[in-house]
Amino acid sequence: MTAPSLRLPASPPAWAAMIRSWRQTLTAENKSARTLAIYSGAAEALARRCATDGPDDPVELDRAAVAGFLCCGVAVMRSVSRGWTRTSSGIRRAHLVERGGS
Numbered sequence: 001m002t003a004p005s006l007r008l009p010a011s012p013p014a015w016a017a018m019i020r021s022w023r024q025t026l027t028a029e030n031k032s033a034r035t036l037a038i039y040s041g042a043a044e045a046l047a048r049r050c051a052t053d054g055p056d057d058p059v060e061l062d063r064a065a066v067a068g069f070l071c072c073g074v075a076v077m078r079s080v081s082r083g084w085t086r087t088s089s090g091i092r093r094a095h096l097v098e099r100g101g102s
Contacts, residue, residue, distance in 0.1 A: 014058055018043075019044065023040055050065065
Protein backbone atom coordinates (compact mmCIF):
# COMPACT_ATOMS: atom_id res chain seq x y z
CA MET A 1 0.00 0.00 0.00
CA THR A 2 1.37 3.41 -0.93
CA ALA A 3 1.19 6.12 1.73
CA PRO A 4 -0.74 9.26 0.80
CA SER A 5 1.40 12.08 -0.58
CA LEU A 6 2.48 14.87 1.71
CA ARG A 7 0.44 18.06 1.23
CA LEU A 8 1.51 21.10 3.21
CA PRO A 9 0.34 24.13 1.22
CA ALA A 10 0.53 26.60 4.09
CA SER A 11 3.66 25.45 5.88
CA PRO A 12 7.27 26.48 5.36
CA PRO A 13 9.58 24.10 3.44
CA ALA A 14 11.55 23.21 6.57
CA TRP A 15 8.41 21.69 8.09
CA ALA A 16 7.60 19.68 4.95
CA ALA A 17 11.15 18.27 4.90
CA MET A 18 11.01 17.38 8.60
CA ILE A 19 7.63 15.64 8.27
CA ARG A 20 8.76 13.77 5.16
CA SER A 21 11.84 12.51 7.02
CA TRP A 22 9.75 11.52 10.03
CA ARG A 23 7.30 9.60 7.79
CA GLN A 24 10.23 7.71 6.26
CA THR A 25 11.37 6.73 9.75
CA LEU A 26 7.87 5.58 10.72
CA THR A 27 7.58 3.61 7.46
CA ALA A 28 10.95 1.96 8.12
CA GLU A 29 9.62 0.98 11.57
CA ASN A 30 6.74 -0.76 9.74
CA LYS A 31 4.01 1.45 11.21
CA SER A 32 0.55 0.87 9.77
CA ALA A 33 -0.92 3.11 7.08
CA ARG A 34 -3.50 4.29 9.64
CA THR A 35 -0.77 5.25 12.12
CA LEU A 36 1.09 7.11 9.37
CA ALA A 37 -2.07 9.02 8.44
CA ILE A 38 -2.89 9.99 12.04
CA TYR A 39 0.66 10.95 13.00
CA SER A 40 1.20 12.85 9.75
CA GLY A 41 -2.12 14.65 10.19
CA ALA A 42 -1.05 15.83 13.63
CA ALA A 43 2.36 16.95 12.37
CA GLU A 44 0.79 18.76 9.40
CA ALA A 45 -1.69 20.51 11.73
CA LEU A 46 1.20 21.67 13.93
CA ALA A 47 3.07 22.88 10.83
CA ARG A 48 0.03 24.86 9.64
CA ARG A 49 -0.36 26.47 13.05
CA CYS A 50 3.31 27.38 13.10
CA ALA A 51 2.99 28.85 9.60
CA THR A 52 0.76 31.54 11.11
CA ASP A 53 2.06 31.73 14.70
CA GLY A 54 5.70 30.68 14.19
CA PRO A 55 8.27 29.37 14.33
CA ASP A 56 9.02 28.91 10.64
CA ASP A 57 11.71 26.32 11.39
CA PRO A 58 10.77 23.21 13.42
CA VAL A 59 14.20 23.34 15.09
CA GLU A 60 13.06 26.55 16.81
CA LEU A 61 9.90 24.96 18.23
CA ASP A 62 9.68 25.35 22.00
CA ARG A 63 7.62 23.82 24.78
CA ALA A 64 5.17 26.76 24.93
CA ALA A 65 4.32 26.45 21.22
CA VAL A 66 3.70 22.71 21.52
CA ALA A 67 1.60 23.18 24.68
CA GLY A 68 -0.51 25.83 22.93
CA PHE A 69 -1.04 23.55 19.96
CA LEU A 70 -1.99 20.60 22.14
CA CYS A 71 -4.34 22.67 24.27
CA CYS A 72 -6.20 24.07 21.26
CA GLY A 73 -5.77 21.14 18.92
CA VAL A 74 -6.91 18.10 20.87
CA ALA A 75 -10.58 18.35 19.81
CA VAL A 76 -9.60 19.02 16.21
CA MET A 77 -7.20 16.07 16.10
CA ARG A 78 -9.89 13.77 17.51
CA SER A 79 -12.09 14.89 14.64
CA VAL A 80 -9.31 14.35 12.10
CA SER A 81 -8.67 10.83 13.38
CA ARG A 82 -12.35 10.06 12.72
CA GLY A 83 -12.10 11.49 9.21
CA TRP A 84 -13.56 14.96 9.85
CA THR A 85 -12.15 18.43 10.29
CA ARG A 86 -13.78 21.47 11.77
CA THR A 87 -13.67 24.69 9.76
CA SER A 88 -13.24 28.11 11.35
CA SER A 89 -17.00 28.67 11.08
CA GLY A 90 -17.68 25.48 13.01
CA ILE A 91 -19.10 23.61 10.01
CA ARG A 92 -17.90 20.04 9.72
CA ARG A 93 -16.66 18.76 6.40
CA ALA A 94 -15.21 15.47 5.27
CA HIS A 95 -11.43 15.21 5.57
CA LEU A 96 -9.86 13.14 2.83
CA VAL A 97 -8.13 10.31 4.62
CA GLU A 98 -7.05 7.12 2.93
CA ARG A 99 -8.89 4.28 4.64
CA GLY A 100 -7.39 0.91 3.92
CA GLY A 101 -9.98 -1.71 3.08
CA SER A 102 -13.12 0.29 3.93
